[in-house]
Amino acid sequence: MVNLVPTGKRHSTSDGSAARRCFDVNTKLAAVYEGKTYETAVGVSDIEIEHIEDIPPCPAECSETPHAYGQDDVIVFDLETTGLGTTSSIVQIAALHVSSGQHLNLFVKPKCGYIPTTASNITGLEFHGGVLYQHCKEVTSVAASEALLAFKRWLEAFGSHILLVAHNVMFDARLLVAKYQEEGITVPETIGFADSLRLFRTVYPGRQNYRLGSLVHDIAGVDFGAHDASEDVYALSSILQLQTNLDKLSNYATTVSSVKFKLQELNNEKLYKGSYTSFVGSKIISKAQATRLSRSGISIEHLKKVYSRSGLDGMQAVLKDRGAGKFYTKLASALDAVFSENKINLN
Template sequence: MKFSNKVDEYRVKRRKKMKLPGTKRRRLILKQERVMQMNASEASEGSIYQSEIGLSTEADIEQIPDPIPKSNFGAVQKLKNMEAKYIIFDLETTGLIRQGAMPHITQIGAVAIESGNVFSTYVLPKIPIEPGAEETTGIVCDGTSVFAHGSKVTAVPIREAILNFLKWLGTFGKYGIILVAHNGRVFDFRVLSHAIDCIGLQEDFLEIVSGFTDSLSLIRSKHKKLEKYSQIFLAKHFCNETFSAHDAVEDVKMLSKSFSVVVSQSELSKAAYDAETPFLQDKFNSAKTLYLPSLNILVGNGVMKMNMAENVAGSGLGLHHLKLIHKRSGEDGLRNIFCAQTSRSKPRVTSDCKVLDYVVPKLCQVFFHDRNVVFYYLEVTLYKLVQCNDVS
């Protein structure tokens, strides 16, 4: 009897809640989001689900690439209910990141801040080491062997090196490790995540590592008036010590000493961002490099600004995809694709109404012409030149 009364009370409360303006508004928003996602799926997948599709020779079965989320360097959610372990690491490589091309790793060094445990391995690169990197790090490779400062060292392939590194990290526990590197956001995190992704160990890595913290950004925000922020200067300034720089192990040991003076572990935690971020950043940049050239003609003719074009390309869309979406679903299809949510619950490109109201109609004007968009814009450009000559 008591149970029946509680059920009745729950039903009454639920009915009242369902009638509240806020609840109705939320239901409407969710309904709109479902419709938008469904329409975006239709625009993405074409006629792939139509009946007897296999019998048609002109079936539209090309699928639009899945959206690539843009990295947002958000806080590490996994750390809310656990104690983090902080590992400082450093990479030596074959060179710098040049035009999006990643160098190969030649050495990985790491140290646990609390215990002082050290990890070190040399890596056999698959590309030549640049002369500048050889001079800076003292690491040389003849194609089969690696030498450090003139002495031959044991070096392993990158997959074995990463697996050994993950095994070592796993001894500190799972889902609570924060990797720290100096200028890591610009270099070390990107190079490491790219290498891990190339050998197919991203899931294994994310099972162990929760986040990254860039010590350079953290120290720069806390000590804004320092003359320099290099590791050599920080060691001298805060610890009054010198060390053998550009050796991965020596770098992490000295950075660990500097940290004991400069920052606290709580500050390291607050500055950390999600470990998946560099992987997303790498995928976004790769897609942008692939698709942005096809969108440059739209930028040059005022259809969209470069920032918008970069977001479109980085999400995995080129000019061909935009034309295909317009052919299938017109203006609504373009809007729905741009607004469709990614795996991180963010719009694929943008949900800003002002931006969409400016860009989408212009795209529709372009794609309305049956001719190739390039020829269309050549005609417009020639017309403008003729008009200018007439005026002059």
């Protein structure tokens, strides 16, 4: 086992915005019954989504406001991975507690069992015969579950409120939370995530690009080995500590709950967006509508079931609720024409 708990101590809401309204499928939709079609006298405003079988609830967006973090709460972190999706494996975790200078660097055996050549060309990490190499030199590596636990314990040693900062943080945050969920390890809700990319776009406006290497070269006058997580955290820390950048990070923070919400939306999109392919191709549904509907947790098959039980008015209510956009009535009419022509009957 690795012993990575640092020594020393450290010290350690406002009202959030209203969460997006989601209907509870177990308690709403009184006007819709199994096998009953809609009545033309019933308007969309009179229908509540109440009991449609097999219609998943949409993800509940968290209204929690991020904690007001101080400089002692800031930990810069970075992940190197086998790819760009949330199913990719983590192969390196690095972190730096800015105020104390305590540093963590973990190499991780890819859970998928390999590192694609495209990723190796960027990170210099290769995995052969159960051994991880960095620039052709063997490095000590641990299993993903062990690395994630070690990282969690390292973070916990700094107190209850921690602000994890990364450049384009949502990529790292989503992957990190997804991997903790995959391993069944609880992610402390007191952790926040802050995006230095958004911060620097405000602090240093008008630049041609905001890549970390370019920022560090131009602002701190330093060149470093990009795509080595350990080098990246030191480089990012060097410009975060300039001016009053650390004090502004809370303005660009999000919560663990918000990251989980985004993950659920992305998982829903993977599950359901493909069901809209022919409708998008026929220009009945726009790509944006298909994305919003799938992220909310419904497929075209779900809409067919709604239609078979409550007709046009019920389908309009669902489309409006699930964020189909201001043209939801037009979309409902287009689907009505298709479904009625095909004599949809799922009862």
